[in-house]
Amino acid sequence: MDPIALVILFIAVVFIARSLKVVPQQHAWVVERLGKYHAVLAPGLNFLVPFVDRLAYQHTLKEIALDVPSQVCITRDNTQLQVDGILYFQVTDPRLASYGSANYVMAITQLAQTTLRSVIGKMELDKTFEEREAINASVVNALDDAALNWGVKVLRYEIKDLTPPKEILHAMQQQITAEREKRALIAASEGRKQEQINIATGERESFIARSEGEKQAQINKAQGEAAAILAVADATADAIRKIAQAIEQPGGSQAVQLKVAEKAVEAYAQLAQKNNTMIVPGNMSEVSGLIGTAMALMKNTPPTSR
Numbered sequence: 001m002d003p004i005a006l007v008i009l010f011i012a013v014v015f016i017a018r019s020l021k022v023v024p025q026q027h028a029w030v031v032e033r034l035g036k037y038h039a040v041l042a043p044g045l046n047f048l049v050p051f052v053d054r055l056a057y058q059h060t061l062k063e064i065a066l067d068v069p070s071q072v073c074i075t076r077d078n079t080q081l082q083v084d085g086i087l088y089f090q091v092t093d094p095r096l097a098s099y100g101s102a103n104y105v106m107a108i109t110q111l112a113q114t115t116l117r118s119v120i121g122k123m124e125l126d127k128t129f130e131e132r133e134a135i136n137a138s139v140v141n142a143l144d145d146a147a148l149n150w151g152v153k154v155l156r157y158e159i160k161d162l163t164p165p166k167e168i169l170h171a172m173q174q175q176i177t178a179e180r181e182k183r184a185l186i187a188a189s190e191g192r193k194q195e196q197i198n199i200a201t202g203e204r205e206s207f208i209a210r211s212e213g214e215k216q217a218q219i220n221k222a223q224g225e226a227a228a229i230l231a232v233a234d235a236t237a238d239a240i241r242k243i244a245q246a247i248e249q250p251g252g253s254q255a256v257q258l259k260v261a262e263k264a265v266e267a268y269a270q271l272a273q274k275n276n277t278m279i280v281p282g283n284m285s286e287v288s289g290l291i292g293t294a295m296a297l298m299k300n301t302p303p304t305s306r
Contacts (some may be wrong), residue, residue, distance in 0.1 A: 018050035028056040028094035040094045057098040059091045063155060066105065068112050070161075073120040075128060081120060083196055085139075087112050088155040089147070096151025104150040112157060115142040125164065132159055177260040 012145055013269050022045055023029050029041040032054045048055070070084035089108060091097045101107045119138045128135070143154040164172070 015050050019048050019167055021046045021048055021055065026061045027092070028059045028061055029055055030059070030098045031093055032056040037095065038133045046277045057094070059094045059097055061091055061094075063090045066109060068109055068116075068157075069239055071117070073117045074122055075123055075125045077124045079125045079168060080165055081125070081128060082161070083116060083120065083159060084161055085112070085116070085136075085157055087143070087157050089143075090153050090155060091151060092153045093151030096149065098151075100150040104147070104152050107150060108147055108152060108154065111143055112139055121222050125168070128162060132162075135159060144173065 021029065021041060023041045023043045025043045027043060029046075031038045031041060031048060033049070033052055035054075037056075038053060066087040066089065068085045068087050070082055073081045073083050087108065091099075097104055116135070116139055117133050123131060123135075136159060139157040140154055143157070147154050152285060
């Protein structure tokens with residue numbers, strides 16, 4: 001084959017290789033023409049002028065996770081903390097990312113470290129564990145303002161670990177143990193207190209129930225006695241009414257006198273039987289009169305039909 005043709009073929013291949021560029025999706029390639037910024041190639045097939053255009057920078061537009069190296073930070077109460085984190089950012093302007101900073105990755109890494117030291121230096125040790133979200137937000141705000149000139153958008157920053165010295169860790173562990181013991185003692189005392197309250201409440205309710213029962217029993221007893229007295233009184237009154245009605249009948253008065261005489265004779269007889277001493281009435285005429293009256297009444301009383 002003719003050497004000249006080979007040379008022409010080689011030049012054509014080199015020309016095509018330098019003029020055709022295929023940019024992947026989510027990538028941006030910066031092209032310089034004669035040493036000056038010319039354009040940013042979009043994803044897909046692009047044409048360059050060989051030996052005039054040069055592919056200067058290649059950037060990915062995807063979100064990038066950057067591991068920020070661990071560093072020692074000093075808190076407001078002069079305690080050292082070993083802190084490391086992770087930074088998420090994304091290239092938003094390929095031109096500024098190429099010419100705004102010599103190395104935007106190193107720039108945002110250093111700025112993240114210095115900002116983190118500044119934020120933690122304003123807090124006490126205990127607050128650093130509680131205010132992680134505030135620390136992350138402060139770092140993101142500081143980085144986002146500065147990274148605008150670098151064509152980079154800082155999305156978020158997350159602290160991976162906060163490690164105090166061993167002595168501080170031991171003291172914190174003792175504090176946590178003491179706090180747990182304190183809560184346990186408080187819980188136990190509250191339990192005893194509630195137990196005493198429950199016992200006292202139970203005794204009070206039991207006493208009230210017993211007193212109410214006794215009160216009701218006394219009320220029932222009194223009502224029963226009153227009912228009994230009323231029944232006796234009603235019976236007595238009824239008997240008296242019946243006796244009065246019987247007395248008003250013919251021969252009723254003589255029957256009453258006879259009954260009284262019988263009761264008197266029975267009473268004298270019982271007294272004589274129960275005592276060794278013979279009881280003699282002071283006025284014997286009264287006894288003879290009483291007996292005579294009874295005998296007269298018995299003679300005058302008509303015989304009852306059987």
